[in-house]
Structure formats: C-alpha cells, structure tokens
Amino acid sequence: MTRLADIQAHVAGMQELSQIIGSMRAVANLRVQEALGALSSVRQYGAAMREALGQALSLTGAAQERRGGRPPEPAGAAAGRIVIVCTSELGFVGAFNEPLIEQAAQALTAADRLFILGSRGTAWAHERRLPVYWSRPMAAHLAGVPRAVQTLVEAVYGLIAHGRAGAAEVIYAGCRRGSAPVLTRRRLFPLQEAAAGPAPANPPLHYLPTPLLLERLTEAYIFALLTEAVTESIASENNARFLAMQAAHDNAARRLGELRQALALARQDEITTELLDLVTGAMALAPRRLPARQD
Numbered sequence: 310m311t312r313l314a315d316i317q318a319h320v321a322g323m324q325e326l327s328q329i330i331g332s333m334r335a336v337a338n339l340r341v342q343e344a345l346g347a348l349s350s351v352r353q354y355g356a357a358m359r360e361a362l363g364q365a366l367s368l369t370g371a372a373q374e375r376r377g378g379r380p381p382e383p384a385g386a387a388a389g390r391i392v393i394v395c396t397s398e399l400g401f402v403g404a405f406n407e408p409l410i411e412q413a414a415q416a417l418t419a420a421d422r423l424f425i426l427g428s429r430g431t432a433w434a435h436e437r438r439l440p441v442y443w444s445r446p447m448a449a450h451l452a453g454v455p456r457a458v459q460t461l462v463e464a465v466y467g468l469i470a471h472g473r474a475g476a477a478e479v480i481y482a483g484c485r486r487g488s489a490p491v492l493t494r495r496r497l498f499p500l501q502e503a504a505a506g507p508a509p510a511n512p513p514l515h516y517l518p519t520p521l522l523l524e525r526l527t528e529a530y531i532f533a534l535l536t537e538a539v540t541e542s543i544a545s546e547n548n549a550r551f552l553a554m555q556a557a558h559d560n561a562a563r564r565l566g567e568l569r570q571a572l573a574l575a576r577q578d579e580i581t582t583e584l585l586d587l588v589t590g591a592m593a594l595a596p597r598r599l600p601a602r603q604d
Contacts, residue, residue: 312456312578313489313572313575313576313578314573316357316571316572316575316581318514318573319568320459320559320565320568320572321488322567323327323561323564323568325560327561327562327565330554330557330558330561331554331558333401333550333554334466334551334554334558335540335556337548337550337551338547338551339449340450340543340547341486341544341547341551342486342549343450343451344451344484344540344541344543344544345484345486345544347521347540348537348540348541348544349376351533351537351540352537353413353534353538354533355530355533355534355537358526358529358530358532358533359530361456362500362523362526362527365515365522365523365526368522371582379490379494380591387472387551387554388420388472388473388475389420389422389475389476389593390418390420390421390422390423390474390475390476390477390478390479391418391421391465391468391469391474391476391477391478392416392417392421392423392424392436392477392478393424393425393426393461393465393477393478393480393535394409394410394411394412394413394423394425394426394427394430394479394480394481394539395409395425395426395427395430395447395479395480395481395482395538395539395542395545396409396410396425396426396427396429396430396431396433396542397427397430397447397549398427398428398429398446398447398448398449399429399431399450399546399550400429400551401550401553401554402429402546402550402553403552403553404573405482405490405549406427406429406430406433407484408482408492409430409480409492410430410433410434410437410439412480412492412494412552413508414432414437415477416438416480416494416513418575419438419446419567420441422443422468422474423439423440423441423442423443424442424443424444424464424465425441425443425444425445425552426444426445426446426447426461426539426542427446427447428444428446428447428466430447431444431454435526443464445457445460445461446548447542447546448539448543451540451543451545454536454539454540454543457539458532458535458536458539459532460538461531461535462528462531462535464496465477466528466531467530467536469498470524471499473587475499476496476498476499477496477497477498477531478494478495478496478497479494479495479496479497479534479535479538480492480493480494481538481541481542481545482542482545482546482549483530483538483541484541484543484544484545484548485545485548485550486568487548487552489549489552490548493538493541495532495534495538497534497535498527498530498531500527500530503595504533511599524540540545
C-alpha cells in the first residue's frame with residue numbers, strides 16, 4: 310500500500326469513528342433529557358409520600374400520648390447501616406464510578422453492608438477489595454428504573470424490617486448539565502424528613518392498622534427516595550458519557566484535520582513524482598543531438 314492509499318484508509322476510518330462517537334453523544338444527551346424530565350414527577354411523588362408518612366407518624370404519636378407512653382425506638386437501632394451506591398452499568402463515562410466507590414469506602418465501617426447498583430461500580434469495588442454485600446445491574450435506561458429500585462427496596466427493607474440494619478443511606482452522582490457530577494449522600498432511614506407533626510384535628514381516613522399503614526408508607530417513601538437517586542444517577546451517568554463523547558469527538562475532529570492535511574501533502578508529492586517521471590521519460594526518449602563538426 311502506498312503512502313497516499315494508507316492515509317486515505319486512515320481518513321475513512323476516522324470519519325466512521327467520528328460518526329459513531331456522534332451517535333453515542335446524541336443518545337447520551339437524549340437520555341439525560343429524559344431522566345431530568347422525569348425527576349420532577351418522581352420528586353412530586355416523594356413529597357406526597359413524605360406528607361402521608363408525616364400524617365401517619367402523627368397518628369402514632371397521638372396514640373402514644375393517649376396511652377401515656379413514648380414512641381418505640383426504631384427496630385435495629387443498634388445494628389449497622391446499609392450503604393447504597395449508584396454506579397454505571399455501561400462504559401465510556403470517564404472517571405464517573407471511582408469517586409462514588411471511594412466515598413463509600415470512606416463511609417463504611419465493619420458493621421455496615423455495602424449495596425451497589427451497577428456492574429462497573431461493582432467491579433471497581435472488588436478491585437478495591439471492598440466487602441460487597443449485595444449488587445445488581447443498574448438500569449441502562451429510564452424504563453428499567455422501577456424494576457431495579459423495587460429489587461433494591463425489597464433487599465433493603467428486608468434487613469430493616471428484621472432488625473438487621475438500623476440505618477440506610479444512598480450515595481449517588483447529582484447531575485449538572487455540561488459539568489462534572491456532584492457527589493450526593495442522602496440518609497434514607499431513620500426517617501428524618503418525614504417527622505411527625507402535631508396530631509391533626511381531623512385525622513385522615515384509613516383502613517389499615519396504624520403500624521401496618523406506617524410500615525407500608527415507609528416502604529413507599531424509601532422507594533420514592535431511591536427512585537429519585539437512581540433516576541438522577543442515570544442522568545448524571547449519561548451526562549458524563551456525553552462529556553466523554555464530546556471530548557472524543559473533538560479529538561477525532563483534530564486528528565481528522567491532521568490526516569486531511571497529510572493527505573493533501575501526499576497527493577501533492579504523488580503528483581510531483583508523476584511529473585518528474587514524465588519529464589524524465591520524455592528526456593530519455595528525446596533524440597540526442599550530435600555536436601556540430603568543425604573543420
């Protein structure tokens with residue numbers, strides 16, 4: 310293969326790579342918009358669950374006051390914590406997972422249990438030799454969030470309900486469009502954000518015993534908080550992928566420009582070589598003139 314043909318093959322390959330990078334960048338940007346668009350609805354649902362839980366807690370507090378007692382301590386208060394980390398399932402996200410796992414490593418104690426969503430983060434945690442208690446794949450897109458969160462809630466709430474964990478928190482990457490993610494650490498249990506208010510004058514109508522109502526609302530509220538964390542993590546992951554693809558696209562464009570300059574020079578060199586060959590051949594074929602004889 311000549312130098313010109315070699316450079317032409319490189320240009321064609323770089324153009325194809327640039328198109329692939331552009332497609333990945335467009336998909337990542339679309340998924341960021343979808344996830345951020347869904348966040349407002351998820352937060353509204355969480356606010357509704359928080360209000361309902363506060364009313365249920367006020368009912369429990371009123372019942373305790375009528376009996377002259379104190380509200381019971383949360384089950385498993387002396388047990389360890391559950392530390393949940395939301396990481397990425399797919400690659401091309403730059404240094405997205407490492408800070409999340411490092412933050413979890415700093416937060417863990419011997420009594421804690423590490424839960425990880427995301428295969429990439431799980432692999433990174435194993436590389437750091439962290440004791441991963443539970444791990445599952447992260448949802449690759451928005452439609453997979455409810456199922457992933459439900460699986461996580463069942464595992465988390467199972468430990469809390471049986472007194473094997475006294476607290477739970479989630480670590481995830483908050484999304485900032487066009488910039489690096491913000492590490493976010495949020496407590497899920499015990500529930501501080503849904504503190505009981507004063508007993509309402511008109512208690513809400515419910516058909517379940519108060520302890521069972523409180524248990525189901527707690528599970529629903531934890532589900533809402535984790536859905537928000539996972540949804541924002543997906544937005545942040547795709548934002549990191551968008552930034553990585555943008556940097557790759559810029560590098561590919563720079564490299565393509567260099568190759569095109571080299572291609573132009575190679576073409577000019579080939580044209581010059583062909584002209585020299587023609588001139589040399591013409592000179593070789595031209596009849597030689599004998600020098601004039603002088604008498």
